[in-house]
Amino acid sequence: MADEVVLLDFWPSFFGMRARIALAEKGIYYQYRDEDLQDKSPLLLQMNPVNKKIPVLVHNGKPICESLIIVQYIDETWKGKSPLLPSNPLQQAQARFWADYVDKKIFPSLRDTWSTTGEQQEAARKEFIEALKVLEGELGEKPYFGGDSFGFLDVSLVPFYSWFYAVEKCGNFSTEAESPKIIAWAKRCMERESVAKSLPDSEKVYNYVLENKKKMGLE
């Protein structure tokens, strides 16, 4: 019986991009559904009644929620191709630790850099740059965070690259100048079809950010 895979998503969502990349890495055929977050579909509310958020992966009618949980589910269900988590438990733990770091440090600081002003924005910008530098240290001289192979942590972080241009314009700084190795790593990831097809165009993201800032009365 063929697998039925649906992804409930929202095109600028970095969390959604993680799921898209994982599905593409595994070569899984799926139906993509873009949600209107101001008018959530009955399907989304049924599939994620607790958080009512995207992304949601629906596999043969059963929902899986939360992007990192979805990526691990995809990795465990479609084991044969492109393993994302390493098999060694210590390396797995390290990958999970750093993905959690991305969620705790990169996500909120990036969000606050574009959506706030004044002192709050300044503090967010500093935290974002600091977090990128810490990640740059973790990357070291490796081609990917996973080592020689593209892996779980690469999937977890690379979606934010599509937002760098927007955040640089809002925060008035250059990620290339602050963390050149991260930019080199991101460009290396973008050479992979799974990543290039899953990330939206940076200008499109920037326009989305500008629209939101207008709505929030920030510009």
Add this chain to the structure above:
Amino acid sequence: MADEVTLLNTWPSPFGIRVRIALAEKGIKYEHKEENLQDKSPLLLKMNPVHKKIPVLIHNGKPICESLVIVQYIDEVWKETSPLLPSDPHLRAQGRFWADFLDNKVLDCVRKILLTKDEKEAGKELIECLKLLEGELGEKPYFGGEKFGYVDLSFIPFYSLFYSFETFGNISIESECPKLIAWAKRCLQKESVSESVADPEKVYHFWEQRKKKLGLE
């Protein structure tokens, strides 16, 4: 070569209790080092330079940080005894989802109750979260089904804080969520749990002191 396992922890931390239960479930011998978070040891700062927090598990000299990451690590390394996560990917995803719910939605309420003046409002929000968890438990003896598992382990340490939540937040968990109390008592019958959880009265006094120091009472 015998495994060398050390846990850097502080006694009131529900996150540390998760790790203690996991180690006890697997029958692993370890050294417990109590940290003073006002004066962190050089070992803690070396082993968790990024967050400088407990718990930290040190296995043969290598550190693992973040309680749920540690618990999954323990489950994978000591696979043969008392599996915590199920083998089915969908059930694993569900287990991880509810543990994540605890560390986001529930923890937000917990922080507000313990560290702010919005205790009563946060108490009401906490009851909402607990009712969702009670719904997920349903008629099962454990969140894991017939056996104690990952979600049970992730949640039961918060039981030590229920008395504090009720007193500060002006709520009654027993009357609002009786099935959760029954579940907690069931978990406490396990040696791995009863030996690892902190005493609720002791925990309450700890947070009462902390609130006084922060000028919240």
